[in-house]
Amino acid sequence: MLVIVGRIGRAHGLKGEVGVEVRTDEPDRRFADGAKLVTTTKPPRTLTIASSRWHSGRLLVKFEESPDRTAAELLRNLELQAEIGEDERPEDPEEYYDRELVGLSVRTTDGAEAGEVVDVIHLPSQDLLEIRRPAGNAVLVPLVEELVPEINLDGKYVLVADRPGLLDPEGAEVVPTEPAEGDGSR
Template sequence: MLVTVGRIGRAHGIKGEVGVDVRTDEPDRRFADGAVVVTDAKVSRTLTVESSRWHSGRLLVKFAEVPDRTAAEQLRNLYVQSEVADDERPEDPDEYYDRDLIGLSVRTTEGAEVGEVTDVVHLPAQDLLEIRRTAGNTVLVPLVEELVPEIDLGKQYVVVADRPGLLDPEGAEVVETEPED
């Protein structure tokens, strides 16, 4: 199964290195020397990681097939994907692949079935579970332990600690504030 692991940014230097916007919790594994990735372009390309390094908080990658800056610039904004075995799991037991979460049923801490995970949205600050509620609407729930205290892949469910307005935006509490003078 192909999993998106990054997006190629601008070229760095003249020897063909590119910055990569990392989309994986395991960048050192997915961009290790010799790792193979595939671009998502109309005409996909297979690229072999020749080397990678961190520079000023950014991952720089040199692909064997990219000899210079001109070739590196042609890759800008392409997403790269890595082959991940169906039974492979992240090294950290508290991490999950998107494919593991999509399709899980969602229940509250009280045990009420409220919907199904339809997507995982990755934002810079945190990841969000997109949940299609049995009521028909879709909500986004931050994927943090306080709000998602339990994920059971074996039993195929996630538990969401419902808060006012989290699963039912219509039931959100409105807080009145006094205007400042």
Template sequence: MLVIVGRIGRAHGIKGEVGMVVRTDEPDRRFADGAILVTDSRTPRKLTVESSRWHSGRLLVKFAEAPDRTAAEQLRNLSLQAEVSDDERPEDPEEFYDRELIGLAVRTTEGEVAGEVIDVVHLPSQDLLEIRRPAGNAVLVPLVEELVPEIDLGGRYVVVADRPGLLDPEGADVTPADVDAD
């Protein structure tokens, strides 16, 4: 199975390195020397990691297929995917692949059916579970332990600690005291 692990940014220097927008919790593993990645484009192509290094908090990657800056610039904005076996798990037991979470049933801490995970949204600040509610609407729930205290892959469910407005944004209790008067 192919899993998105990053997006190629702008070229760095003249030797073909590119900055990466990392989309994996295991960049040292996915961008290791010799790793073969596949572009997510109309005409997918394979890129071989020649080297990678961290520079000023940013991952720089050199691909064998991009020997210079001109070739590296042609790769900009391509998404990269890595082949991951179906039974592979992240090294950290508290981490999950998106494919493991999508399709899980959602329950509240009180045991009520709350919907199904339909997507995982990755933002720079945090990840969000997109949950389709029984009524058909969708809500976004931050994937943090305080709000998602339990993920049971074997049982095929996640538990969401419902807070006012979290699973039913239109039902949030807002009083005049909650609104900051200007």
């Protein structure tokens, strides 16, 4: 099974290195010398890692297939996938592969059925669970312990600590605001 482990950014230097936006908790393992990654392009393309290193908090990768800056620039914005065994699990028990979360039922901490996880969205600041609600609409819930206190793979569910407006955007609290002085309101 293929899972996304990164996205190629801009070229670095003249020798074909690229910056990679890491989307795995195991970058040293996934971006090891000799590892083969597959792009999400149609048709997919296999890239072999010649070397990788950390520089100023950013992962720089040199692929055997990009000998110079011109070739590296052509790789920009490609998503990279690694082959992961069906039974493989992350080393940390508090980490999950996206494929393990998609399809789990969602319950609130008070026991109400709240929907199903349909996607995991990775943003620079945090990950989000996309949850399809029973009414058919979808909501995004930050994947943080305060809002998602339990993920139970054996029980096939996720617990969400519902807050006003979290699972039901129509139920969000609206705070009335007073016009600011000098804004032209009378």
